[in-house]
Amino acid sequence: MENWEAGWDDGEVGESSFDYSNHTKSQFLDDVERRLKLFMVRCVKVCRTLPGSYDGQHFGQQLIRSSSSAAANFRAVRRGRSQKEYFAKLSVTIEELDESLFWLETLVSTDLMPEHRLADLIDEGYQLLKILSKSRKTASD
Template structure:
């Protein structure tokens, strides 16, 4: 399984955008705690998708894609908390949240396709 090159590229770019966001957060305890959680989950998306691309079986691929799905959902939660707590203005995260939603939809679609082949 070599994976989808577009998705591989987009998950890496998502991780890079999360890193840039983290470095631009205000230097408050709240921003740093939530930011570190987002940094962990947002970069994990790309790492786990890359691992999924190296899966030796459909079961292994499904397992890794399930982790990608969880990490994307978690990343979206941390972004929501950054906005709803007033740490970041909503407009600043609109594009990143949209990309996270799209990546999540694509991952879920891939999981459903794989499951239907079984």
């Protein structure tokens, strides 16, 4: 199995995940990049609605930084010149996506945002995290 196949849905990701089994490597990479970029845009829009309090602004800035880093680093994954570079950039993407989920969950736990407003976004983040983590595991095998 090639690295790009590792993110294909095997039923573990969730009902709303995309089945990549009939898609080319390019289609898979395009879709994951699109989903990460949309995830980042949605995070930015959430941050625009946060209160101007110190915690609201701080958590919002952290969320924008981590979600935009995840999307940008995945672009770098696609342009990796070696297996080692691919693995390193993919690892950074996963770390930044996981940090984004931390900040989204923090917004809920600190009552800055109701859970029902972030549930779909958090679910999408976890789906992407599972896809990318599986891809990294395959790359290390």
